[in-house]
Amino acid sequence: MTHAFALLLESPVLVAVVLVAGIGGTFQYGFHISVLTSPSVYIKELVNSTCDQRYGRSLEAWELSLIWSFTVSLYCIGGLFGALGAGHLAAAYGRKRCLLLNNIPAICGAVLMLLSKTAHSFEMIMAARFIYGINAGVALIVHTMYVLECAPKRLRGMVGVSVAGFVSLGKFSGQLLGISEVMGTEDRWPFLLAFSGLIGCLQLATLPFLPESPRYLLLERGNRPGCEKALRQLLGASKDLSVEVEEMQAEHTALRGVRSHSVLEFLLSRSVRWQLFTILVTFTTLQLCGINAVYLYSFDVFRAAGIPAHNLHYAALGTGLCEISTTIACGMVIESTGKRVLLIRGYLGMASTLLILTITLYLQTYVSWMPYCSMGLIFIFIFFFSSGPAGVTAPLPGEIFAQSFKAAAFVVACTLNWVGLFFVGMVFPLIVEHLDYFCFLIFFFFCLSSGVFVWYAVPETRNRSIMEISAEFERMHSKGRTAPESKLNTVYLTDMLKGQATKL
Structure with missing residues (x-):
């Protein structure tokens, strides 16, 4: 850290x-x-x-x-x-x-x-x-x-x-x-x-x-001098930039002649099928994990715990401050812990918290001190959300896709995000009206399913290049057949091995 x-x-x-x-x-x-x-x-x-x-x-x-x-x-x-x-x-x-x-x-x-x-x-x-x-x-x-x-x-x-x-x-x-x-x-x-x-x-x-993005300058504009200049600005003139430039150059060589794919081509490509599933699951769960429900119910819980109505907005600031501080802490530990671990721990922790929160909300009319338990669970849920899914999900398309798929992947991911936000805004009030706090059981299902999916289907991305991550996805899910596009990974890894052998 x-x-x-x-x-x-x-x-x-x-x-x-x-x-x-x-x-x-x-x-x-x-x-x-x-x-x-x-x-x-x-x-x-x-x-x-x-x-x-x-x-x-x-x-x-x-x-x-x-x-x-x-x-x-x-x-x-x-x-x-x-x-x-x-x-x-x-x-x-x-x-x-x-x-x-x-x-x-x-x-x-x-x-x-x-x-x-x-x-x-x-x-x-x-x-x-x-x-x-x-x-x-x-x-x-x-x-x-x-x-x-x-x-x-x-x-x-x-x-x-x-x-x-x-x-x-x-x-x-x-x-x-x-x-x-x-x-x-x-x-x-x-x-x-x-x-x-x-x-x-x-x-x-x-x-x-x-400076402009070095990867954009080299991989999409073929401007190596501009890329090196941008890297020197970003990382300092005294730093050894050879490794960074060689990795980008190897990817540029592998992608030579491969144009950026459209959204339709991205959706139909078999070579990135599991990366696509990862984006679909994580970005759908980002909106359907229950975070909006928790924020909505926080006012009722704070009110039941005895906080006056005119102070509820200040209590809500506490939840926002909790989210910021946990996200910062996530940034400090992510390089040592790993993104896959943070996602699994976050999803499973959120699922467990939602299940217990449903029980405490049901019991708070029968037990006088139960609202305080619900209040603590709200902050625990925000902690799990901010320390895992919130921090890891947004940059995920940029980490698991090669440059030719990256733009299309971000379009699909953010389209899911906006459609999910619209859906939650329009349908969520109706769900709450009919199910009350039992709506958390729906979100429990999404969190638990996403945690299991990441556990079995998503590799660690920490300290790996994009093409190495693509090769790891292929290794985890390949059944002996190699898609045509996966040859890009072979070219990249061969170039990397040659570079390492030369240095040795």
């Missing part, structure tokens, strides 16, 4: 890449998931007053609920559009330039949010939510690709966890800025919802000073 962190600190430009890419990347995604909760009352008042001013009538409860649900869901629809186009944009313009251009939607959405109250237009809020979704959909993919491709193999795990770390930081910032003492008031809520524009301007001012 200390060694990996010390290595990261020896590369200040890489640290800057992680911070600058993160603040304008997945931070935006996390921020917009949580920020709308606090000003919801004021936005609904704006919708009602606007309709009364325009049409001379107040909305009925079901009409207001429908408009509000649509406003919330537009973020997921925009995110899906952004995710579907992100792979093409990242390949056409490069990771760095794509992130720069992606700040334009964030700033446009912020302007609409700022003017919405003055213009008495809730439609501007809807449009801004859709635009924010596009921004977050692109950022979720391109930010992850950029930082993973900038990081050396020995730091890829720690840098990858930063993706989830900025999601947690974004959620916590939305909660913190939304309290009444900061921006969660009737006068200041437009500034709260426009905060993303300030973040976009910050990244626009700082990102141009950082």
Whole structure:
């Protein structure tokens, strides 16, 4: 843990890449998931007053609920559009330039949010939510690709966890800025919802000073001098870069003549079938693991434990702080523990916690001290989620796929994420209404199944190159037949062995 962190600190430009890419990347995604909760009352008042001013009538409860649900869901629809186009944009313009251009939607959405109250237009809020979704959909993919491709193999795990770390930081910032003492008031809520524009301007001012992804420059542009220059900036001129460059050059040789695959080709390719199954399972479970249910029920549990209603938002900040601190701890231990172990431990720990939480929620009306057990279990569940699935899942497509499949893999993974988020937002309230706390048993099934799948079907990725990981997937699941694309792995490994033999 200390060694990996010390290595990261020896590369200040890489640290800057992680911070600058993160603040304008997945931070935006996390921020917009949580920020709308606090000003919801004021936005609904704006919708009602606007309709009364325009049409001379107040909305009925079901009409207001429908408009509000649509406003919330537009973020997921925009995110899906952004995710579907992100792979093409990242390949056409490069990771760095794509992130720069992606700040334009964030700033446009912020302007609409700022003017919405003055213009008495809730439609501007809807449009801004859709635009924010596009921004977050692109950022979720391109930010992850950029930082993973900038990081050396020995730091890829720690840098990858930063993706989830900025999601947690974004959620916590939305909660913190939304309290009444900061921006969660009737006068200041437009500034709260426009905060993303300030973040976009910050990244626009700082990102141009950082290098482009070395892997993108070499593997997709064939620019070896540019790749070496970017590596020297990232890791320092005094470092020995030969190993990093040789590994990328070997992959470049193996992929010569192999173009980037489309999403359809990716879905139909037999050579990456088990990697595809891994993405389908992990990203589906990320939304259906029960984390949203736990956050929803946390208010009821805190209230049952005796916390006053006006202090519930501060208790919720405690859950957000728990998620951030655990994610940071995950980043510190991931290089020594391994990603596969963290995933298995996280999924099985979450499954066990959900089962016990269901029992304590059932008993809390019969036993006076049971709400305190439920409160502890909520924090334990967040701990398991943040220390495993949250930190490891997001960068997974960038670690288990070769460059020719990477863009398509991220598009599929993030499409699953956005569809899952939309599904949970629309269907989850109905599930809770009919099943109450027994809904946790559904999430228990997903967590347990995912833990078993990773145990038997996913290899360790720590300290391995992408092509070595591909070869390990093939070794685990091969039945004696070799798919045509797997020859790329043979070429790569042969080149690596030749390089090692020359050095010896």
